[in-house]
Amino acid sequence: MFTYILDANKGLCRDLYDCIKRDILAGNLSAGQKLPSKRAAAKNLGVSVMTVENAYAALQSEGYLYSLPKKGFYVSDISVLAPPAAAAVPAAPVALPAKPAYRYDFAAGGIIAENFPFSIWAKLMRATFRRAEENLLLPPPAGGVRALQEAICSHLQQFRNMRVQPEQVVIGAGTEYLYSLIVQFLGRDKVYAVQNPGYPKIAKIYESNGARCVAVAEDSAGISTAGLLAAGADVAHVSPAHHFPSGTVMSAQRRHELLNLAAKEGRYIIEDDYDSEFRLAGKPLPTLQSLDSAGKVIYVNTFTKSLSPTIRISYMVLPASMVPRFYKALGFYACTVAAAEQYTLAAFIAEGYFEKHINRMRNYYKKIRNSLLSEIARSPLAGIAAVAEEEAGLHFLLKLDTKQDDAALKKKAAKAGIHISFLSEYYLPGSTQIPQHTLVVNYAALPQEDIPAAVKALSKVILDK
Amino acid sequence: MFTYILDANKGLCRDLYDCIKRDILAGNLSAGQKLPSKRAAAKNLGVSVMTVENAYAALQSEGYLYSLPKKGFYVSDISVLAPPAAAAVPAAPVALPAKPAYRYDFAAGGIIAENFPFSIWAKLMRATFRRAEENLLLPPPAGGVRALQEAICSHLQQFRNMRVQPEQVVIGAGTEYLYSLIVQFLGRDKVYAVQNPGYPKIAKIYESNGARCVAVAEDSAGISTAGLLAAGADVAHVSPAHHFPSGTVMSAQRRHELLNLAAKEGRYIIEDDYDSEFRLAGKPLPTLQSLDSAGKVIYVNTFTKSLSPTIRISYMVLPASMVPRFYKALGFYACTVAAAEQYTLAAFIAEGYFEKHINRMRNYYKKIRNSLLSEIARSPLAGIAAVAEEEAGLHFLLKLDTKQDDAALKKKAAKAGIHISFLSEYYLPGSTQIPQHTLVVNYAALPQEDIPAAVKALSKVILDK
Numbered sequence: 001m002f003t004y005i006l007d008a009n010k011g012l013c014r015d016l017y018d019c020i021k022r023d024i025l026a027g028n029l030s031a032g033q034k035l036p037s038k039r040a041a042a043k044n045l046g047v048s049v050m051t052v053e054n055a056y057a058a059l060q061s062e063g064y065l066y067s068l069p070k071k072g073f074y075v076s077d078i079s080v081l082a083p084p085a086a087a088a089v090p091a092a093p094v095a096l097p098a099k100p101a102y103r104y105d106f107a108a109g110g111i112i113a114e115n116f117p118f119s120i121w122a123k124l125m126r127a128t129f130r131r132a133e134e135n136l137l138l139p140p141p142a143g144g145v146r147a148l149q150e151a152i153c154s155h156l157q158q159f160r161n162m163r164v165q166p167e168q169v170v171i172g173a174g175t176e177y178l179y180s181l182i183v184q185f186l187g188r189d190k191v192y193a194v195q196n197p198g199y200p201k202i203a204k205i206y207e208s209n210g211a212r213c214v215a216v217a218e219d220s221a222g223i224s225t226a227g228l229l230a231a232g233a234d235v236a237h238v239s240p241a242h243h244f245p246s247g248t249v250m251s252a253q254r255r256h257e258l259l260n261l262a263a264k265e266g267r268y269i270i271e272d273d274y275d276s277e278f279r280l281a282g283k284p285l286p287t288l289q290s291l292d293s294a295g296k297v298i299y300v301n302t303f304t305k306s307l308s309p310t311i312r313i314s315y316m317v318l319p320a321s322m323v324p325r326f327y328k329a330l331g332f333y334a335c336t337v338a339a340a341e342q343y344t345l346a347a348f349i350a351e352g353y354f355e356k357h358i359n360r361m362r363n364y365y366k367k368i369r370n371s372l373l374s375e376i377a378r379s380p381l382a383g384i385a386a387v388a389e390e391e392a393g394l395h396f397l398l399k400l401d402t403k404q405d406d407a408a409l410k411k412k413a414a415k416a417g418i419h420i421s422f423l424s425e426y427y428l429p430g431s432t433q434i435p436q437h438t439l440v441v442n443y444a445a446l447p448q449e450d451i452p453a454a455v456k457a458l459s460k461v462i463l464d465k
Numbered sequence: 466m467f468t469y470i471l472d473a474n475k476g477l478c479r480d481l482y483d484c485i486k487r488d489i490l491a492g493n494l495s496a497g498q499k500l501p502s503k504r505a506a507a508k509n510l511g512v513s514v515m516t517v518e519n520a521y522a523a524l525q526s527e528g529y530l531y532s533l534p535k536k537g538f539y540v541s542d543i544s545v546l547a548p549p550a551a552a553a554v555p556a557a558p559v560a561l562p563a564k565p566a567y568r569y570d571f572a573a574g575g576i577i578a579e580n581f582p583f584s585i586w587a588k589l590m591r592a593t594f595r596r597a598e599e600n601l602l603l604p605p606p607a608g609g610v611r612a613l614q615e616a617i618c619s620h621l622q623q624f625r626n627m628r629v630q631p632e633q634v635v636i637g638a639g640t641e642y643l644y645s646l647i648v649q650f651l652g653r654d655k656v657y658a659v660q661n662p663g664y665p666k667i668a669k670i671y672e673s674n675g676a677r678c679v680a681v682a683e684d685s686a687g688i689s690t691a692g693l694l695a696a697g698a699d700v701a702h703v704s705p706a707h708h709f710p711s712g713t714v715m716s717a718q719r720r721h722e723l724l725n726l727a728a729k730e731g732r733y734i735i736e737d738d739y740d741s742e743f744r745l746a747g748k749p750l751p752t753l754q755s756l757d758s759a760g761k762v763i764y765v766n767t768f769t770k771s772l773s774p775t776i777r778i779s780y781m782v783l784p785a786s787m788v789p790r791f792y793k794a795l796g797f798y799a800c801t802v803a804a805a806e807q808y809t810l811a812a813f814i815a816e817g818y819f820e821k822h823i824n825r826m827r828n829y830y831k832k833i834r835n836s837l838l839s840e841i842a843r844s845p846l847a848g849i850a851a852v853a854e855e856e857a858g859l860h861f862l863l864k865l866d867t868k869q870d871d872a873a874l875k876k877k878a879a880k881a882g883i884h885i886s887f888l889s890e891y892y893l894p895g896s897t898q899i900p901q902h903t904l905v906v907n908y909a910a911l912p913q914e915d916i917p918a919a920v921k922a923l924s925k926v927i928l929d930k
Contacts, residue, residue, distance in 0.1 A: 336638035
């Protein structure tokens with residue numbers, strides 16, 4: 001029986017709780033020991049049954065006691081609550097594969113720091129916070145905040161001649177996340193086709209989400225529709241405006257054929273329009289989304305590419321007829337982008353900063369590309385290199401007349417602190433007829449002032465035998 | 466044959482491109498028509514073959530021409546490029562299920578606007594931008610930025626006595642997203658167990674990600690280990706510190722049993738520690754993570770709950786031994802949280818603002834809870850309501866002595882503009898012995914000044930027959 005003298009000033013219940021807990025921690029009450037019944041303890045201590053009941057309940061809720069139905073309360077085995085054994089904490093730091101640092105990077109995405117409009121972004125973010133609206137603090141609706149959905153609609157109308165309603169726009173933290181939503185929505189029993197060659201990550205994402213993914217070859221008009229049929233594809237993931245890394249623009253006919261193919265029950269198209277803003281020449285063809293009258297095209301785009309990886313905001317445009325079904329299936333998810341960021345981007349677009357930024361960046365990239373091309377033309381590389389696909393997007397192809405193996409060249413370059421990637425790296429496993437000796441040159445993150453030295457170093461690597 | 470007179474000032478290639486394109490758009494060159502060979506056209510127009518080649522290539526890349534191997538270039542069918550048919554754009558706005566607005570909300574999460582430290586956050590964000598570091602513009606590594614990983618480690622050490630290395634921390638845009646990563650990593654062939662009653666969204670997320678999910682009952686010590694075995698569970702998703710909505714705290718023994726159960730090959734525990742910061746009384750037990758010596762516990766927590774839904778940052782702590790395997794499997798993903806936000810939160814934690822905020826909020830919630838409890842005690846509800854689980858987290862249970870059906874009461878309340886939820890709503894389909902008449906009262910988003918009127922209105926709804 002308890003022999004505590006409880007202090008009413010402290011609160012009888014609180015004091016009883018403290019006393020019992022102290023005795024358990026000190027080992028005076030041992031594991032498995034039965035405590036006196038509430039009634040008996042109350043009588044003995046001169047307090048109400050309610051006081052004991054509350055103290056016992058608090059100790060139980062923290063794991064110091066456990067109860068057995070119709071038997072009473074017992075002391076827990078607190079030895080399992082010992083501080084973590086040394087074994088649980090690795091002595092050496094957890095090893096992660098190290099990422100190499102390069103002097104010159106001809107293969108990276110990303111953008112140059114000074115090009116991001118930090119001060120404007122910070123100003124708009126501050127304004128968003130200053131309003132401190134209630135709705136900043138509510139979880140944004142599954143599709144995103146209305147203001148951003150509307151801003152995206154008017155952007156799409158202006159830049160891509162797409163007529164879209166705000167409800168069709170679903171905002172998410174990166175296209176990779178949106179692809180996983182798409183798999184959850186369309187189903188992982190479907191076969192997803194990606195274009196070969198292509199960005200290997202996309203196939204990885206579908207597979208990681210439990211869907212079967214097939215690689216379908218392209219010809220000069222875009223992904224092969226015969227190939228899609230032969231592979232039994234249900235969903236075609238394509239970038240009609242400009243396919244990476246081959247640079248292929250899907251022809252008008254092929255767009256038509258693809259839409260016809262998708263008209264069949266259960267088939268869909270994912271239109272990945274990731275860098276259409278940066279087309280440096282020519283007028284883009286209409287998007288598949290705007291040609292789609294059957295409700296089969298999900299359009300996906302991102303601000304990560306056009307603004308900066310600092311802005312982790314992507315979106316998809318669902319066919320209007322798909323919207324209610326989508327929210328019924330996946331409307332339980334919270335939007336993955338912070339509300340404050342969404343309001344900031346909405347203001348950035350609505351106040352015209354986005355358009356200005358795109359224009360400025362297009363000119364900047366043109367300048368970098370031209371510097372790089374003329375530097376290559378002046379270098380010893382000129383004799384063995386042919387440029388292709390230099391008008392679209394933020395990369396071009398450089399076909400080298402060399403006998404050296406792609407992998408060997410890449411290794412040699414890495415040793416010299418130069419990051420390069422070859423077209424052959426973008427062919428999915430099992431591909432035949434993989435073109436060799438073709439560099440994929442990404443110039444988005446190459447500083448202008450580095451270009452002469454970078455080309456000189458690259459030239460040395462390639463021409464040195 | 467072409468009959469254009471090309472203007473050398475304009476650029477021969479550019480002019481040829483323009484002429485052909487104009488003729489295609491005007492219908493003078495019709496779909497399927499074969500163009501002269503490059504050689505023939507060059508001779509005829511008095512330009513180089515290269516000029517024609519470049520013009521044809523540009524037109525092809527924009528879809529105006531297509532080529533057949535060894536045959537030549539043909540005019541595309543541009544009729545498919547007509548502006549989108551009216552049918553593609555719905556005349557009426559896309560219908561989404563409307564969300565009801567409530568006068569008084571006893572069931573919402575979210576927090577009160579004035580409690581979020583907007584100005585500090587904006588200041589730190591501004592400082593982050595001012596530094597405008599290069600690494601702000603690179604995609605953050607898959608696990609998140611190092612500074613935030615480190616800040617989280619020291620927070621966990623201080624608040625939860627957890628010893629964790631930065632590499633073990635994986636940052637993501639919301640716990641929902643992290644659960645989908647976990648399914649991708651542990652596998653969708655595993656059986657995931659959630660606690661019943663529980664937050665229905667968690668089971669939905671596992672199922673939406675293609676994993677089988679089973680509901681396992683809890684007793685007063687936490688989730689039933691016998692139940693886990695009977696259900697064939699491989700992965701147990703638990704909230705040992707405080708289970709929502711029942712308020713159960715997992716006993717020390719049960720923690721021990723659960724860790725023993727998970728020791729078997731292929732079994733894991735997901736420890737969801739979502740609101741441990743807001744425990745209003747008592748000292749929390751050690752986390753399963755810190756008791757885990759076998760590398761079986763993935764710890765998950767979020768800043769969305771403790772800071773605000775405006776900050777969409779959650780994290781998980783992997784067992785050290787799991788880290789290399791995780792990055793091998795899923796390291797290809799980009800982190801879903803913007804780098805700028807991650808640096809801002811890192812500063813917010815490192816400079817002590819997070820701790821201050823937590824303490825301030827804990828006091829604020831205590832005040833709200835106490836106001837609400839005393840208002841209930843003074844109201845006519847007092848005669849028929851018993852409070853339980855009021856010490857942990859941001860909600861308590863209110864057991865009503867009434868004959869009215871839960872669903873009917875909820876409907877009646879909604880009609881009066883009051884949002885309430887019942888414990889019975891958190892039982893998964895197929896549950897037996899579902900407790901009735903028990904309100905789950907969330908007070909996090911209830912403004913202090915509304916409490917008297919809100920309780921009065923609630924009381925009226927419940928007591929009016």
